[in-house]
Amino acid sequence: MENKYVDVLVVGSGVAGLYCALNLRQDLDVMVVSKDKIDCTNTSLAQGGISVARGLDDVPFFTEDTLKAGKYENDIHAVNVLTNESIENVDYLVSLGLDVDKDEDGNWDYTKEGAHCINRIIHTQDNTGENVEKTLVKNAFRRKNIRILEDTFLVDIIERNDKCIGAILLKNKEQINVFAKFVVLACGGIGGLYKNSTSQRILRGDGLAVALRHKIELKDINYIQIHPTAFYDESGDERRFLISESVRGEGGKLYNINGERFVDELQPRDVVSEAIFNEMKKTNTPYVYLDISFLNEEYLKNRFSTIYNKCLEKGTDITKEPIKVSPAQHYFMGGIKVDLSSETSMKNLYAVGETACTGIHGANRLASNSLLEGLVFSKRAAQNINESIDEFNLTKVDIDEIYTSREEIEEENGLIVVNAIKDKGGVIDD
Template identity: 60%
Template sequence: MKLEKDVLIVGSGVAGLYCALNLNPELNVTVISKSTMDNNNTYLAQGGISTALNEEDIKPFVEDTMKAGRYENREEAVQVLAEESIENISQIVEEYGMPLDMENGKIDYTREGAHRVNRIVHCKDNTGEIVFKTLYKSALTRKNIEMIEDATLLDIITEDGKCIGARVFKDGEEDHIFAKDVVLACGGIGGLFKNSTNQRHLTGDGIAIALKNGVEVENLNYIQIHPTAFYEENSNGRRMLISESLRGEGALLKNKDGERFVEELLPRDVVSHAIFEQMKKDGTDYVYLDARHLGEEYLKNRFTFIYNGCLERGTNIGTDLIKVSPAQHYFMGGIHVDLNSKTTMDHLYAVGEVSCTGVHGANRLASNSLLEGLVFSKRAANDINSHIKDTELVTKEIPNLEVSVDELMKENKKKVIDEIVRIREDFDYELFDCR
């Protein structure tokens, strides 16, 4: 089938949906998702969304983000992230009705690792689910936004070095969707790893497509390992995350003798490293997280999702120690974009985890990725709004791909893994087994 659109957005997480909502309502917008609309990493986010508390907090927020990123961040992008945080949080609350947790009529900010103050807005410990539902509900009310599930981006279509559309696989057929602008919002790479907190179908498709089409990528070696995923023996599925906010509220990491061995709120890479070292010393596959002193009633209420998730797996976090070990969690690298989320190919944008805005540097500060998804997808939308009237829709007849979708997906995965392995020699692949 040959279809014509103003804007095609690939991905229905925070970045894809918020971009769609910020596009001019007169534009004809299609959002596709490889799976169901709600099957994405956004839905899984627990801890919250970071934000500057006020004008005075912008500078400290920038400094905390730069420090966690080992000063390899692009400072101008971090500045934008911090400066535009407050207006974007206000937009999702006031315009779309996101119900943040409040205390005595004021936003209840929580704290996570390497933030010097409490500056994380949240909805209990299922913030991502609420973000998704809030944005999705708003998108459903927009007549100009069409959302298509189980539609997989196979490749982009180009003409004279510009992006003019995409090949999309849906219901056993390859469709050619031509659009004035294409926005890649197709998330991270966790599905490439045996050991990851991510949804399994997120396999870095956007990165493979960028590599194949000569679109610039960067920092593919910057892969964040989260210190505390729930440990399950012989589990090949997605690892359940035990959010950093549990440590933010006082949970302690302990070795096999019940002793603390690391400052719990140091940056994630430092804590993960300390856990690996401790596991080696103890000869174990996990360490313990102790939240018992916080009290079962408090834990049940404040960390309902984690409490129930652990209980289903046989651990009562109010009375038992939680077995945890590190797992792949987030991808700081991605498709290189400028401050308006434009890639190096004309009419191709990248937003959210698939992109590399440079805000995270070598290590993401906790809760900065939902914020990045908001701030930079809105910037993409604004940029598209500003030029799309002058953009021509280009179409052409092209034959379908000759390889099967399964073969193509396999090739794509291999391409991304090979590239990561090529530039990241120090990575312990045995632990994560992505090959």
Template identity: 40%
Template sequence: MHFDIIIIGSGLAGMTLALNLADKKKVCLITKRGLVDGASNLAQGGIAAVLDNQDSTDAHIKDTLIAGAGLCNEETTRFIVEHAKAAIDWLINLGVPFTRDAHHETGFHLTREGGHSHRRIIHAADATGEAVIKTLSGKIRAHPHITVLEDHIAIDLITGRKLGQADNACHGVYVLDRKQDKVLSLSADHTVLATGGAGKVYLYTTNPDIATGDGIAMGWRAGCRVANMEFIQFHPTCLYHPHAKSFLISEAVRGEGGILRLPDGSRFMPQHDERAELAPRDIVARAIDFEMKKHGLDCVYLDISYKPARFIQEHFPTIYSHCHSLGIDITKQPIPVVPAAHYTCGGLVTDLKGRTDVPRLYAIGEVACTGLHGANRLASNSLLECLILGRAAAEDILTASPPPRLDIPAWDESRVTDPDEEIVISHNWDELRRFMWDYVGIVRTNKRLERAQHRINLLHDEIHEYYSHFRVSNDLIELRNLVQTADLIVRCAMARHESRGLHFSRDYPQMAAQAINTVLTPN
């Protein structure tokens, strides 16, 4: 099958790109599960944008640069912040039901989150991602020029190097149809990675099961540089409950006055940072980690119960109902929380049009490293980046002339057999996530990183042998990508001899005078 554009991933970045291309191009949108089953759909807080007269683009830029601990690209940051209002207007025109406020000059309720100097987060109650994705997915389904392939997982990109060409342009992708258990060869004039992050490389994460670093690993194998993978953002407040899998307690709970407490009720954040609960995420996550280790705790508590019950239920209906279903009434008692892996700040190196090092291959959203997030992402800048870069990549693709079309060879299964013991995959998956949590988590040391690297090398060899001899499966593809992504995280972490933003090393506790990006180049 041939398309003008293949987009791998159906989160906000992929959907934004598809809708900005589909009136003029034939688009294929590939997604591992269902159309709405990505991390964007789970986003609670909202989208950061300068929308009222009390705020300014310079203030939003300054807040982003401070959170990014010296590593944000100022040109990128300004470009994204300055285009924010137009992107929000686009969503409003499409019918996204943002929470209204008749008393506010914009007509919408704006909230504040950690690291922001103003109320600038536009949101749909506490389920912004769901509201946005539901609206956009309806447009996607209805569009005659968009083909949606659900339950299809990308295996590898088809590049000129693999086809014996002089250049290394991207010509398409091999994809496993999970239901038919059949590999398809898809070609395209342009291919876009919008696959999200890699939270599932860690034992505890707020990410959905599909966040296995697929795009980062595929791009690296195809010849793309990767940057700043050591900066994994741990969200400070994931619900701690045996039956609550990966449920996030939004930043906005602290933005609206939530207080972090120890089991005895005492408050601890003011001892760690003068901004207390409204400090950036890296500081809050490290503070919680410190208190849990110091006191031998399983969790700490986030308390907003002192606010009126009606206020809590109106502002946080999703969090209220989910906690209530687990026997926690957040209007009367504090919420047990722990940090969890949340966002991949690094990724494939791109420019402000989403272009990677490989010709005709783009990367947008969490899979990419544009320079916006630096060493620590400012809350609610992620959905914004998806919108801006999705639209920018569409503009670039629409101005490009179509390349000559090549014949893509079929997937070769002539030398492989069905796997004999799939238990190898589940064992390796479990081992990887546990040692990444233990050795490459919120606080790192040289010794821990060396231990992780040693185990990754062993797993890499095992998985390569397995991949070479047996037919591919969904679990094998994901594990192969997770191990590759884990390797990139550890290599970046070992290269940074300082503590900055989300990367905190006991061996190098000071911040270096000069802020330098960690950039890895494939062989």
């Protein structure tokens, strides 16, 4: 067992974790850990894009679209923060190197997705997330103050006197106790728990499990988003491949197996998913069709290159035939309850991204609002930490003296670690 000391420990290397790390002061010693390889995240899978207000005039409309999709169960203060701070954060991401598709005049090519009243989604073809991840990873590796540990598993946080003072990690079956002034949970969603999900299989709500164990407040955990259009695949347990909402945004039409239209494709996701489920039941068929083949072949191959290639690999040429689709778990609206600075109910512990619940999504997330939430609220977490860390008056030596009795940590957390090692196929010498 090893003890390490950092200023800030960030658990997760998706948009929320890495953007938080990049917005922390460069004089702080920051550690970022990921359960698998650094880019094995749902961020890397995002296809559609990032929503952003088209200018100050659009902020009220963007706010209204978000509230309407969320059935007005959203936290209005959080939504106002999201829409008002969307432009500065997207601009900063682009300044870090994100390549955004442009129209013929060289302006950003905003696309449309369900329940947005105008085109306000920026994208890089149909693999925006991969480009966001690459941009953030590149910048994080360049920063001297950010240490990155891959294949490192968060087992638990370390709590003393209702404060978070670090976390217990597992790497190569070895326990590492990381003592930190602040811990940021950016562990993503829960899709890996579902058989039918568009998520990376490794994402299984680990942050939430930690929160539950420490009685940290959660919010809206019954709100789970089902995406209407995942590629219908009879073959087993793999992650379901997403057919992005932007396919419908660009005119894609849904048909039942009898060739009949049955829903307005640009309704919010819950409405379209329900309509598809009804149609599947009515026709006694486990899928419906999504057709985009009427668009120009070259345009489709370029605009939806990822979807085109993946579908072709699975035997469907989207330029010539409709795609079989059915709904799948896609996103977790609930999570660890946080305030507008992303602080949880436990002192010195923050939560950002899909693990957190800021309340911006209400009962249903508006398309492409997740990457944006990851940017806006992880920056707020970083800003809060930047401002408050100097008041943190425990030195490393103090922490060492007060908290790091090896026996004490082992006694309190040993069982959890032992179980985690066993879960990962490790052998324990009792």
